[in-house]
Amino acid sequence: MTGRSVSEAHADADAGDGTAGTTTGVTADVAARATAGFCSRYAAEPAGRWAAPGRVNLIGEHTDYNDGYVLPFALPLRTVVAAAAREDQGWTVWSELADHPVEFGPEAVDEPGRVTGWAAYVAGVVWALRDAGYAVPGARLAIASDVPLGSGLSSSAALEAAVLAALVDLGGLDLPAEKQPRLAQRAENHYVGAPTGIMDQSAAVRCRAGHALFLDCRDESVEHIPFDLDEAGLAVLVVDSRAPHRHADGEYASRRRSCERAAAALGVPALRDVAMADLDAALDRLPDDETRRRVRHVVTEDQRVLDTVTLLRAGRVREIGPLLTASHASMRDDFEITVPEIDTAVETALAAGALGARMTGGGFGGCVLALVDADRAVAVADAVRHAYAERAFTAPHTTTVLPTTGATRLG
Ligand code: GAF
Numbered sequence: 001m002t003g004r005s006v007s008e009a010h011a012d013a014d015a016g017d018g019t020a021g022t023t024t025g026v027t028a029d030v031a032a033r034a035t036a037g038f039c040s041r042y043a044a045e046p047a048g049r050w051a052a053p054g055r056v057n058l059i060g061e062h063t064d065y066n067d068g069y070v071l072p073f074a075l076p077l078r079t080v081v082a083a084a085a086r087e088d089q090g091w092t093v094w095s096e097l098a099d100h101p102v103e104f105g106p107e108a109v110d111e112p113g114r115v116t117g118w119a120a121y122v123a124g125v126v127w128a129l130r131d132a133g134y135a136v137p138g139a140r141l142a143i144a145s146d147v148p149l150g151s152g153l154s155s156s157a158a159l160e161a162a163v164l165a166a167l168v169d170l171g172g173l174d175l176p177a178e179k180q181p182r183l184a185q186r187a188e189n190h191y192v193g194a195p196t197g198i199m200d201q202s203a204a205v206r207c208r209a210g211h212a213l214f215l216d217c218r219d220e221s222v223e224h225i226p227f228d229l230d231e232a233g234l235a236v237l238v239v240d241s242r243a244p245h246r247h248a249d250g251e252y253a254s255r256r257r258s259c260e261r262a263a264a265a266l267g268v269p270a271l272r273d274v275a276m277a278d279l280d281a282a283l284d285r286l287p288d289d290e291t292r293r294r295v296r297h298v299v300t301e302d303q304r305v306l307d308t309v310t311l312l313r314a315g316r317v318r319e320i321g322p323l324l325t326a327s328h329a330s331m332r333d334d335f336e337i338t339v340p341e342i343d344t345a346v347e348t349a350l351a352a353g354a355l356g357a358r359m360t361g362g363g364f365g366g367c368v369l370a371l372v373d374a375d376r377a378v379a380v381a382d383a384v385r386h387a388y389a390e391r392a393f394t395a396p397h398t399t400t401v402l403p404t405t406g407a408t409r410l411g
Contacts, residue, residue: 030146031080031410033096038082038142041094041101046082046142048169052161052407053078054147055154055203056238056360056369058212058227059320059327060305062335064197066259066298067218067270069305072199073227073403074207079145079158080410083166086138093122095143112191121156124191125163128183129173137171151240152366156192157200160184161407164205169409177407178220180205195253196362207406214309218272225312227403232317235374237349239384240397243341243365252362255294255335262286262295271298297334301327321356321371328358337363341393345370345384352376352383374400 031049038046053074060070086092091109094101095118102119109115109130115123122141129136141163147155164184168175175183181201188194188201198217207213211224229235263271266282274282279299283292304323311319328346332338342359349357349370357370372380381398388396 027076027078027146030078030144031082033144034080034082034142037094037096037144038084038140041142042084042092042140044084044140046140047084048166049080049082049410050162050165050169050407051078051080051410052158052165052204053207053404054158055200055207056236056367056401057199057203058236058360058369059308059324059358060199060301061327061331061358061360061363062255062259062337063272063298063301063305064199064215064217065195065256066263066302067272068298068302069272069309070199070202070215070217071212071225071305071308072203072207072215073212074203074209074406075147075153075401076404077146077148077153079143079147079155079162081159081162081166082142082144083139083170085170086140088138090138091122091126091141092139093119093141093143095119095145097143097145097149113193115191118159120192121159121187122163124187125160125167125184127191128187129164129167129175131186132183134173134175135171136167136173139167139170141166148240150365152361152363153238154200154204154361156188156194157184157204160187160201161204165407165409177205178222180407182220195256203406205406207403209405210403212312212403214305218270223309225309226315227312227317229317229374229402233374234317234355235372235377235400236402237354237370237372237377237380237398237400238360239345239349239368239370239381241339241341241345241365241368242394242396243339251337251364255337258291258294259298262291265291266295271295272302274299276300276303293334293336297330300330300334304330317371318355321354324356324358324369324371325350331359331363335363339365340391341365341388341396342368344387344391344393345396348384348387349380352380354380 055072057072109127184201212227214223345368346357354370
């Protein structure tokens, strides 16, 4: 299975200006590819098409599994599933990005892990639904996607959310949108085996166009925060560092474990329960410098999310820049999840006039987002490209994006 870059995907999505053509952010092209794939693979028309987006996280990194706060928004890059129910309890999945379709029956979703590779995300959703007691319909599915793989833009959650939306509708299942992220997360945690938090699935399901999603990851309450970049004369530039993003590897899991150990040492359910005012006292009680830095990142990052939300509620979009940049410094120095390509993109964007910049997503590669004056976006992107060339890094992909909507049925 091969991925597509942000800019390749974006060129298809909206001719490169990042604004996407429709209110759902779904372009005709990716939907048409899913439909065409369905028709040619199954020699029939799909019963419907369901789309879910990738995301960037404006701020709040590695806070979700600490029961904290996040502020993602949905990208105009989507995964579309064309699907129809079948009579039996079997699932056939075709993807434009895979060499072969995958077929599995009920025995493969009796317990986690029996389907592997990309189709595990689909089987995982079927497993999680069945495990929660839902009568999941057998189905034929065809998948097309503009969300690049391995760039930290949450292609896996987009796939899970689109498949889940399709199966819920096809089966007439009583599973409201606000309960879908937890189920999709179970698929990823228990079937696929990646110990992620709830942010990406929540963004893929619950985001709203023109807004960032302020999510309390403890009780899953949300507030849709207006994020009107046009009105503020601003743009969010996304730089795909092309440094491979691997949160399934040991580093993500080890960060999560050290946060959980620290919470246990402090006698709190999760690091979200350490208040900013108590941070210094909490740090004094921790056994080593590394753990202290991990905790400091999470506690200060939660506060930065709250501060960002306060500014956005007041319409003071320009002023969030320093919070984004402080978040990056914290990920680089305290949480230690950045890589040279990422730090270069952030430093160069800031030097070229960005109001703020930070890595977005799980880390160890992936994407940087920079808040820029709209008329500086091209110059900032050029500066990053130049800096990469000077350091002999693989050329980055850059694009601007606007917030779009979460999972939708297209018809
Ligand atoms: C990845 C995970 F999937 C999210 O749950 C979140 O922890 C993120 O990394 C870091 O904020 O995207």
